[in-house]
Amino acid sequence: MSQSVPEPVTHPDFAEGFRGAVLRPGDTGFDEARAVYNGRALDTPPALIARCTDAADVVAALQYASARDLPVAVRSGGHGADGHASPGGALVVDLTGLREITVDPGTRTVRAQAGVLLGELDAATQQYGLVVPSGTVTTTGIAGLTLGGGIGHLMRRFGATVDNLLACEVVTVDGRQVRADESENRDLFWALRGGGGNFGVVTAFEFRAHPVGPDVVSGQLMFPGEQAAGVLSRLHALMADSPRELGLGTVLTLAPPLPFLPAAMHGRPVLLLLPCFTGPANAAGEVIGRLRALGEPVLDTVGPTSWVEANSMLDAIVPYGHRTAQRGGYLARLSAPVVDTLMERLAAVPDVPGTVIAVNAWSLGGAISEDVDEDATAFSRTGAAWLWECSAVWRGSERDKEFDGWTEGTRAALSPFTLPNAYTNLTEDQGDAWRRKAFGHEAKYRRLAEAKAVWDPRNLLRHNKNIAPAADRTVEAKGPRS
């Protein structure tokens, strides 16, 4: 018996009033437009990509989808771990054309449209000696990063990106333009600060910026694998006693075959410390010196550099469009058993040349942990002193099982130490039970589900780490719709 294959949906009538480019499979530029960081999303193409030129285009796209009860995917920087920005068969609202940045040095505020990438934001704000605290790779989108929380080199000094978010311009799923801030649509503003792309399409963000740089002290300290456990096990105490101006990431990986590394080290386990010190220049020597003294680094590139350079040093190790797997979670301590587990997982890395595999840990503490109440934002940080994150980047679907096995094995091995709450952006979705705990206590999840019921009751925005609308709330309950 032959099975009938359903015809692909092409949305021939898309969409009244839409002025941007509309791309379908086979159109010139379609494959470039659907490319995202996680190459696994390329296995099945979306049905239609609506490249918006402005908020009015977003309105037209959402009115079209809403009238037909169609789920939509939202694409900004395309870095989402799950590849939700380009799902198979979906209608994609593409915001990559919304790239405007306006900096007001007088009020130290910045308006950035949703398609802006972190490198563009840094370049624009540094013209005025300012920075919006965000992430560490220049090609990441400000939109997805902010909606999940946003962590980076400045989080210990100025908090998460959401802690510096002043307002969002939003198109609701039924196509209305609203503002969300501390006085208008407060429930929406709260949910957007960590709840992800569940509640509407954000077309622009307003941020508080801070004076930083242009000169900072940053670089890499590389320790051989034999010293890694000793260095890591002393980091918790060191960071607890370090100034907020010190940001620190750590990377356990296999040394790449770089010409400036001794050949004997290539492919061997190493620990990288990635400090970024934005405090007074005359204090840097002592602060960085304490990190250096943790072992005998075989590579030391830490020194004066620009903020823009410092915040792009990881770009080289994040190839775009390969297949990826990622898990992550929070830790209360970088304790001895945690360090042992990290080292075991490094030893278990599949030995495949040309892949990038790492277990990273980022130090929280300072502003992100101490200055903002857990309930003030949907983003959860309670109890977290470190964020661990393991990721594998490879080519070829035949290796999926192997790398999925390693990342999932790493999650399982770290689970006895991992807190129930989580940063949802630096991990793939870990399932419904995980999502319910990721935002902290139960009442926060409930509040998110209620906001979802108000702002997206039919769950049209479901290509994301999805929060189901609370069943017992109706749209009218809070009455934001006209």
Ligand SMILES: Cc1cc2nc3c(=O)[nH]c(=O)nc-3n(C[C@H](O)[C@H](O)[C@H](O)COP(=O)(O)OP(=O)(O)OC[C@H]3O[C@@H](n4cnc5c(N)ncnc54)[C@H](O)[C@@H]3O)c2cc1C
């Ligand atoms: C190489 C790399 C480095 C990273 N480094 C950091 C880091 O240093 N710090 C950090 O905090 N995170 C980091 N991340 C994680 C990053 O924050 C998330 O992947 C984030 O989702 C990326 O946002 P995006 O706009 O690029 O992605 P997209 O894939 O475009 O969006 C991800 C999801 O966000 C939602 N979304 C996006 N835009 C909108 C919008 N305008 N309105 C409504 N919903 C929207 C959608 O649900 C979408 O599926 C990194 C990720 C990668 C791949």
